[in-house]
Amino acid sequence: MNFNLTDDQKLVRDMVREFAEKELRDKAVEIDESREFPHDTLKKMAPLGLLGMVVPEEYGGAGMDFVTLAIAVEEISRVCASTGVIVAVQNTLAEYPILQFGTDELKKKYLPDMAAGKKIGCICLTEPTAGSDVAGFETTAVLDGDNYIINGSKRFITNGTEADIMIVFAYTDKEKGYHGMDVFVVEKDFPGVSVGKHENLMGIRATGNCEIVFEDCVVPKENLLGPPGEGFKTAMKILDVSRIDIGAQAVGIAQSALDEALKYSKERVQFGKPISSFQFIQGMLVEMATKIEAARLLVLQSAFLKDDGAPRFSLQSSMGKLYAATIAVECARLGVQIHGGVGYTKDYPIERIYRDAKILEIYEGTSEVQKIVIARALLK
Amino acid sequence: MDWLGLNNDHKLLRDDIAGFAKNELEEDVLEFDKEYKFFDSVWKKAAGMGLFGFMLPESVGGADMDAISLALCIEELAVVSPSFAFAVAVQNIGAYAIEKFGGMDNKADIVKDIVKGLKVALCMESICKLKCNDDRTQISGTSGFVVNGDNSKYCLMFASCAERNTYLYLDTADNCEFHKENEIIGMRSAGIGKFEVKPYAISDKNFLQPDEGEIEYLLKICVSAVSTGICAGSYNVAIPYSKERVQFGRPISKFGMVRRMVSEIEENARISRLLTYDAASKFRDGDRLAPYIASVTARDRAMVCGDRAVQVLGGAGYTKDYPAEMYFRDAKTLEALLYSAEEERELIGKIITD
Ligand SMILES: Cc1cc2nc3c(=O)[nH]c(=O)nc-3n(C[C@H](O)[C@H](O)[C@H](O)COP(=O)(O)OP(=O)(O)OC[C@H]3O[C@@H](n4cnc5c(N)ncnc54)[C@H](O)[C@@H]3O)c2cc1C
Numbered sequence: 074m075n076f077n078l079t080d081d082q083k084l085v086r087d088m089v090r091e092f093a094e095k096e097l098r099d100k101a102v103e104i105d106e107s108r109e110f111p112h113d114t115l116k117k118m119a120p121l122g123l124l125g126m127v128v129p130e131e132y133g134g135a136g137m138d139f140v141t142l143a144i145a146v147e148e149i150s151r152v153c154a155s156t157g158v159i160v161a162v163q164n165t166l167a168e169y170p171i172l173q174f175g176t177d178e179l180k181k182k183y184l185p186d187m188a189a190g191k192k193i194g195c196i197c198l199t200e201p202t203a204g205s206d207v208a209g210f211e212t213t214a215v216l217d218g219d220n221y222i223i224n225g226s227k228r229f230i231t232n233g234t235e236a237d238i239m240i241v242f243a244y245t246d247k248e249k250g251y252h253g254m255d256v257f258v259v260e261k262d263f264p265g266v267s268v269g270k271h272e273n274l275m276g277i278r279a280t281g282n283c284e285i286v287f288e289d290c291v292v293p294k295e296n297l298l299g300p301p302g303e304g305f306k307t308a309m310k311i312l313d314v315s316r317i318d319i320g321a322q323a324v325g326i327a328q329s330a331l332d333e334a335l336k337y338s339k340e341r342v343q344f345g346k347p348i349s350s351f352q353f354i355q356g357m358l359v360e361m362a363t364k365i366e367a368a369r370l371l372v373l374q375s376a377f378l379k380d381d382g383a384p385r386f387s388l389q390s391s392m393g394k395l396y397a398a399t400i401a402v403e404c405a406r407l408g409v410q411i412h413g414g415v416g417y418t419k420d421y422p423i424e425r426i427y428r429d430a431k432i433l434e435i436y437e438g439t440s441e442v443q444k445i446v447i448a449r450a451l452l453k
Numbered sequence: 454m455d456w457l458g459l460n461n462d463h464k465l466l467r468d469d470i471a472g473f474a475k476n477e478l479e480e481d482v483l484e485f486d487k488e489y490k491f492f493d494s495v496w497k498k499a500a501g502m503g504l505f506g507f508m509l510p511e512s513v514g515g516a517d518m519d520a521i522s523l524a525l526c527i528e529e530l531a532v533v534s535p536s537f538a539f540a541v542a543v544q545n546i547g548a549y550a551i552e553k554f555g556g557m558d559n560k561a562d563i564v565k566d567i568v569k570g571l572k573v574a575l576c577m578e579s580i581c582k583l584k585c586n587d588d589r590t591q592i593s594g595t596s597g598f599v600v601n602g603d604n605s606k607y608c609l610m611f612a613s614c615a616e617r618n619t620y621l622y623l624d625t626a627d628n629c630e631f632h633k634e635n636e637i638i639g640m641r642s643a644g645i646g647k648f649e650v651k652p653y654a655i656s657d658k659n660f661l662q663p664d665e666g667e668i669e670y671l672l673k674i675c676v677s678a679v680s681t682g683i684c685a686g687s688y689n690v691a692i693p694y695s696k697e698r699v700q701f702g703r704p705i706s707k708f709g710m711v712r713r714m715v716s717e718i719e720e721n722a723r724i725s726r727l728l729t730y731d732a733a734s735k736f737r738d739g740d741r742l743a744p745y746i747a748s749v750t751a752r753d754r755a756m757v758c759g760d761r762a763v764q765v766l767g768g769a770g771y772t773k774d775y776p777a778e779m780y781f782r783d784a785k786t787l788e789a790l791l792y793s794a795e796e797e798r799e800l801i802g803k804i805i806t807d
Binding site: 199202203204205228272273274353357402406409410413418419420431432436440441 | 487598634638699700701702705708710756760763764767768770772781782785788789794796799
């Protein structure tokens with residue numbers, strides 16, 4: 074048992090923390106307002122290896138481990154939750170599926186550009202009819218000679234408006250249910266791909282969230298990921314890993330609420346004393362800090378399990394995601410509370426943190442879905 | 454009277470206001486929220502319906518009704534637009550406070566103006582930090598957030614003046630400059646902003662007489678009513694959605710966890726409503742505890758309801774296509790804008806133990 078980060082992990086944490094402070098602090102406010110996708114920030118992140126963290130060096134990545142990735146996502150989200158999820162999606166929901174389930178050709182073809190930030194990735198699972206019920210979607214892929222023809226439309230796709238590379242789920246044989254699903258790597262420029270409605274969200278507003286439509290989209294059959302017909306299993310394995318990083322995003326957002334609350338409570342004077350000297354304020358700070366620490370350890374545990382080679386760890390990653398999401402929403406609420414009247418204006422970041430935090434209980438599996446996953450694992 | 458203390462008039466009023474809210478507010482509420490826009494034209498109609506003088510005597514154009522009627526009206530408006538309800542609440546509180554505690558010579562005219570729809574803004578005790586000079590002849594400073602401030606003609610400011618903390622009446626045409634807030638979590642259509650008060654000459658007539666907490670109580674009752682409306686609005690969006698939305702081959706209302714969320718919304722709506730009516734029915738007796746208990750509970754419950762509404766809608770709840778996220782934000786504004794629950798609890802504890 075060892076809770077210490079390695080020197081390399083610490084180095085990356087400090088580097089990302091400094092980067093976020095310098096490059097993201099003002100940007101976070103700006104892009105929340107404008108909803109503009111932060112391309113220029115991503116350009117600066119790429120040379121630091123942040124857009125291809127777990128991609129091995131031979132494919133142009135930084136060759137780091139999942140603990141480091143989680144730490145980086147936490148640090149980025151601590152300053153800008155939009156950028157946090159953009160980075161998480163790029164790393165774990167777009168690159169990781171190719172890395173883990175792609176052929177060597179696909180890895181060579183796509184990963185270097187993605188790791189270098191030249192190509193943005195997204196994952197297309199959700200559809201109007203299928204959210205929590207992941208398998209309830211209608212998109213189909215039909216083999217036609219050397220190509221699959223994909224038809225359907227995907228909803229709520231993070232990075233969608235900007236994505237060059239899409240990990241797309243479709244049924245090759247709906248009759249077979251879970252065993253008739255497949256995953257494809259689709260390029261934006263393949264015939265038949267278009268971007269639909271751009272969502273206007275309460276929080277994480279600069280994430281290019283949109284609908285993506287596939288109309289007789291032609292995808293070469295080599296772009297199939299994983300064993301044919303095993304798309305559902307592939308999805309579950311991807312979610313095991315991506316929930317680590319959404320958990321890490323939650324820890325970062327919760328931490329940012331605490332950061333802001335600490336700062337404000339020390340500065341704000343009432344009755345001649347900083348409000349941090351009042352018991353009820355201290356009580357809130359303690360509650361936030363304790364829960365954040367617990368959430369961080371839980372999230373890092375799944376990252377550790379992944380690095381340690383555990384084949385599946387749904388239980389731990391779901392627990393981490395569920396708990397971190399719950400406490401992030403709580404911490405954001407308390408954070409606004411500590412700010413009192415000013416907390417609800419955009420003069421302080423806590424207002425945005427409050428809006429951003431709520432998404433954590435919804436995406437990457439709602440809190441209710443996490444409970445189902447956890448109960449299933451417990452009762453197995 | 455039924456068990457809620459409502460008589461037939463109350464029920465008729467409630468249905469009337471619910472109809473008004475639906476017809477007049479529903480269509481634009483999401484758009485106006487996005488744009489921080491005030492319902493100017495509906496405001497005029499509300500004045501025409503007599504919604505601004507609930508508790509005033511008929512001599513000044515009021516309806517001479519009780520606090521329960523006011524609470525009912527505020528709740529029903531808040532079901533559709535918590536912002537608009539909050540502004541109407543402030544208008545009523547302002548009219549009531551000036552009529553009852555004001556010392557101005559032209560008080561009756563002012564109150565009549567307000568009933569007719571000229572707006573009165575309120576800067577609440579919890580955040581208003583204006584100061585008088587030592588001999589109480591001048592006031593200046595920048596207020597915290599005022600509600601219903603956009604295009605307001607009059608204003609009630611809370612200020613500390615020498616030994617006394619009190620409400621002051623100002624005419625916003627003189628030396629007051631309103632700065633609308635265009636960046637706030639919620640209540641974006643309630644005309645919220647700051648008043649910059651340049652040195653403003655005051656006399657004793659600007660001070661409201663000691664009100665023994667009455668203004669604060671009425672505010673708490675109204676805020677509890679807005680909170681109850683947020684719960685009821687959350688219900689209105691979450692329940693039909695849960696019955697229509699199909700996942701795993703069934704409406705999500707068939708799932709235990711969704712049912713529990715739906716139940717929480719309804720439980721909280723009822724708790725808030727009961728406590729609000731309780732406080733309203735005791736208003737005339739000057740009950741000190743009931744309004745605080747209502748406010749501390751209802752505001753917290755509104756937060757839960759807004760949160761559960763977003764959650765029941767899932768991803769859709771996080772978008773601006775549905776009002777769920779508006780309730781979620783508006784509830785937070787009520788929690789942040791007034792005294793915090795912790796501070797209110799301390800006060801309640803003090804009232805109980807003193
Ligand atoms: C900002 C944002 C970004 C997103 N990014 C992506 C992305 O990049 N790629 C992608 O594919 N998807 C993405 N999504 C979609 C997201 O994963 C879904 O919104 C989420 O899984 C919930 O699905 P839903 O919205 O359809 O809600 P629903 O599934 O309709 O759920 C509604 C409610 O019912 C509950 N519920 C549903 N089934 C059950 C059950 N069996 N038992 C108990 N309760 C249940 C849910 O918990 C929820 O409370 C994103 C969504 C948002 C809002």
